[in-house]
Amino acid sequence: MIRKMIRLALWGVAGRRREIIEELHRLGVLHLEQGGRRSGTESARLNMLRLLRGKVLGLIESLGWDGWTSLSEGSIDDAEKLLSALPPEELAPEIERSLEEFGKRLSGLLDERTAAEDLLLRAKKARDILDRFSAFFRRDDAGSPGTTTLWLIPQNTVQQALGALHGAFSAGGEAWEGRHHFVPGNDALGVLALRVSPELEEEASAILSRWKALPWHLPPFCSGVSVEHSLPVIGKKMEELSGRIETLSGDLRRTSAEWGPRLAALFLFIDGRTEQAAVEAGLGSSEDTFTLHGWLPEDALDSTVSAMKGRFGDDVLLQWRHPGEKDWSSVPTSLKNSPLCAPFELFLKLLRPPSYSGVDPTTAVAIFFPFFSGCMIGDMGYGVLILLLSLKLKKAVRPLLRDIGSILLSVSLWSIVWGAAWGEFFGDAGHRLFHLEPLWLERSVSVLPVVVFTIALGAAHVFFGLLLGIYQGIRNRHRHLWMEKAGNLAVLLALVAGLTALRGKLPGGIFTVPLSLLVIGLALLIRGGGIGGIIETLGSIGNIISYVRIAAIGLSSAILALVASKFLDVFGLSVFGIFLALMIHLLNFVLAIGGSGLHSARLHYVEFFGKFYSGNGKEYTPFQRRSGSSWKKHS
Amino acid sequence: MEKALIALAAALAVGIPAVATAYAQAKIGSAGAGTVAEKPETGGTIIILEAIPETMVILGFVVAIMLILQFA
Numbered sequence A: 001m002i003r004k005m006i007r008l009a010l011w012g013v014a015g016r017r018r019e020i021i022e023e024l025h026r027l028g029v030l031h032l033e034q035g036g037r038r039s040g041t042e043s044a045r046l047n048m049l050r051l052l053r054g055k056v057l058g059l060i061e062s063l064g065w066d067g068w069t070s071l072s073e074g075s076i077d078d079a080e081k082l083l084s085a086l087p088p089e090e091l092a093p094e095i096e097r098s099l100e101e102f103g104k105r106l107s108g109l110l111d112e113r114t115a116a117e118d119l120l121l122r123a124k125k126a127r128d129i130l131d132r133f134s135a136f137f138r139r140d141d142a143g144s145p146g147t148t149t150l151w152l153i154p155q156n157t158v159q160q161a162l163g164a165l166h167g168a169f170s171a172g173g174e175a176w177e178g179r180h181h182f183v184p185g186n187d188a189l190g191v192l193a194l195r196v197s198p199e200l201e202e203e204a205s206a207i208l209s210r211w212k213a214l215p216w217h218l219p220p221f222c223s224g225v226s227v228e229h230s231l232p233v234i235g236k237k238m239e240e241l242s243g244r245i246e247t248l249s250g251d252l253r254r255t256s257a258e259w260g261p262r263l264a265a266l267f268l269f270i271d272g273r274t275e276q277a278a279v280e281a282g283l284g285s286s287e288d289t290f291t292l293h294g295w296l297p298e299d300a301l302d303s304t305v306s307a308m309k310g311r312f313g314d315d316v317l318l319q320w321r322h323p324g325e326k327d328w329s330s331v332p333t334s335l336k337n338s339p340l341c342a343p344f345e346l347f348l349k350l351l352r353p354p355s356y357s358g359v360d361p362t363t364a365v366a367i368f369f370p371f372f373s374g375c376m377i378g379d380m381g382y383g384v385l386i387l388l389l390s391l392k393l394k395k396a397v398r399p400l401l402r403d404i405g406s407i408l409l410s411v412s413l414w415s416i417v418w419g420a421a422w423g424e425f426f427g428d429a430g431h432r433l434f435h436l437e438p439l440w441l442e443r444s445v446s447v448l449p450v451v452v453f454t455i456a457l458g459a460a461h462v463f464f465g466l467l468l469g470i471y472q473g474i475r476n477r478h479r480h481l482w483m484e485k486a487g488n489l490a491v492l493l494a495l496v497a498g499l500t501a502l503r504g505k506l507p508g509g510i511f512t513v514p515l516s517l518l519v520i521g522l523a524l525l526i527r528g529g530g531i532g533g534i535i536e537t538l539g540s541i542g543n544i545i546s547y548v549r550i551a552a553i554g555l556s557s558a559i560l561a562l563v564a565s566k567f568l569d570v571f572g573l574s575v576f577g578i579f580l581a582l583m584i585h586l587l588n589f590v591l592a593i594g595g596s597g598l599h600s601a602r603l604h605y606v607e608f609f610g611k612f613y614s615g616n617g618k619e620y621t622p623f624q625r626r627s628g629s630s631w632k633k634h635s
Numbered sequence B: 001m002e003k004a005l006i007a008l009a010a011a012l013a014v015g016i017p018a019v020a021t022a023y024a025q026a027k028i029g030s031a032g033a034g035t036v037a038e039k040p041e042t043g044g045t046i047i048i049l050e051a052i053p054e055t056m057v058i059l060g061f062v063v064a065i066m067l068i069l070q071f072a
Helices: A014-027 A040-063 A073-084 A088-131 A134-141 A158-169 A198-210 A227-281 A298-315 A325-330 A342-350 A362-377 A380-393 A399-422 A429-434 A447-475 A479-502 A508-546 A548-571 A575-611 B002-038 B040-051 B054-071
Strands: A005-013 A031-033 A147-154 A179-184 A189-196 A214-216 A289-297 A316-321
Touching (some): A005 A014, A014 A298, A088 A227, A134 A227, A147 A158, A147 A198, A147 A227, A158 A179, A158 A189, A158 A198, A189 A198, A289 A298, A298 A316, A342 A362, A342 A399, A342 A575, A342 B040, A362 A399, A447 A548, A447 A575, A508 A548, A508 B054, A548 A575, A548 B054, A575 B040, B002 B040, B002 B054
Antiparallel strands (some): A005 A316, A147 A189, A147 A214
16 A cells, blocks of 8 residues: 655754754655755765765775675664764765775785786786697707797788798708798787797898787796796796685685675765765755755654654754645655565566555555466466475565565465366376366366456456556546546446347346446547547457466466376386476476466556556655665665 | 368467567567666566567467367
8 A cells, every 4th residue: 555645844953954864864764855955065075975985885896795685784883883973074084094095905905916817817828829839849959059939920921931031041052940830820810939040030030020020928927938948937837826816816805705894884874974965965944944845654753753853852843744636746655565465566666656646556466466376377286386485585685585485475375276276286197196186177178168267357357457547537536537447347347248148148138238338338438538448448358368368378387287297108107207207397387487477467567557557656765874785776 | 171270270370479479579579688788677677578469379379269169
């Protein structure tokens, strides 16, 4: 249900402005309506806090820490107490000094690790190149004179360059004694190893340079080592660097584990102060007083008023009132549902919230979603597995996973109920092993009754949506809206009654009832929505037929489970047969959870919500400390 | 022969909308992937949009069931 909201106006003494705002932030119930005026000094403070917040976030990112969901409220409170004890004027400089010192230490570690990683990468590349010339180097170890150099050279010029070398050094009829070996690379370049006598080295370099060759150098830690003898040096250095990187990574992990939560608590503290400063900067104020307006839930009014009066006495004046019809568009929407239904609010988080004067469909979703999903899965065995999964998820740390666990729990219970109705336990395994019989019918055989049932289910669901639309239209005094929905409902009822009468299920004498309903419905439709209203009705018929998907997906799930059993028939109780059957059941189970959830959600979003849900509300965002990972969305 | 034709008609009733659905889902999927890359929070909405064209197959399924039950 949508909580009743109260508009609160607060007048406070200017001297206690910061304290009052801090208290409102601590109470965390007021959705503020802010003005936009900001003085120069207030903006400077705000900017400084934002800068600090950015620095802390930068350090957290550098640490690679992401344990926001495991951050305890206690550690945040401790940080707040510790930092609140500092005088306000010393707070920011003190934090900045500490951050700078920590930042230097951290960047020292990070820089050293990056440098070591770069060097290791370079050493690996050098080793890979030198490995390909190891045979060439071994021949030189045998004692031939000269020095070896390596060159990066375009593959298309290497032959000309070698030709030029031969031409230059074979003069006088003597063959050139130098040696070379070329290894093509993955791109247009290759590596040429060249061994010439020391006196020819300079000239060889000049020739190769003319053919666009570049000298290849060993990594800096190999200075003084010849190319031929560098491989062992590189190998040793790589071991050393790997060890160093491991040590540094260990240090960083420890630093992250130790300092991550502290920095996160500091971030949340500064974030809170920044939010407070932003509110303070936007307040309407005179020299002596300031004013502030906002919305809060009616059930939080008494505690808020007593807390404010208790702390500030006559320094604050509070006035409140219920919103009038004119305010409805600006009132934020806050939902409050029973613990059983609250997890299903998750479905509304994908949409804009309902308007304050609208209808909260959470309870309806909590009833119909598991019912539809369970009907599609319809297998006691799968239901038990989903039940176990849901119990595991309900113990999770993240609230989102706990909510999903609660939703799956409802789905699992309905799956077991529908499994009993269809007589399914891992397909027909229940029937084979325990002689399980369906309480209602076997859906893989009796398709038509299930199809008719799902259409009836769809009609009931869509009619309910239309009734909610009529209620919303009357409540908001939208005549066109309720007339269109009522006309739509009347025409659909007329069609249902007419079809029933034609099938002989109703006495022919009452055929005038659907006829009258049709006439009234069409009149209301044209009055409410014009020609568009008639098209809307045609769409509603399509919406009702769309519920056949419950039967279709259920049928495919049942048949897939039967296929798993067939594998056992074909291969017998062999390892292969059991393995294949389990694989098919696993596939079916995943499809059952995914498909049933997706299609049930779709039936709600498109078919059901389309009849009444407007989704033009404002989200209720109370002025409070952010926690967990919610900063990621807003920072 | 008649039964084979009915079976073929039922298969076409599901098959043709299935191809159309696949085409629509391919278009929505590629656009959706881009959207999710830009705004990860739209993931849920995209999944729902992706499921919308499946109505065509559902209607095809109804027609196929009716064909089989009426004529086979």
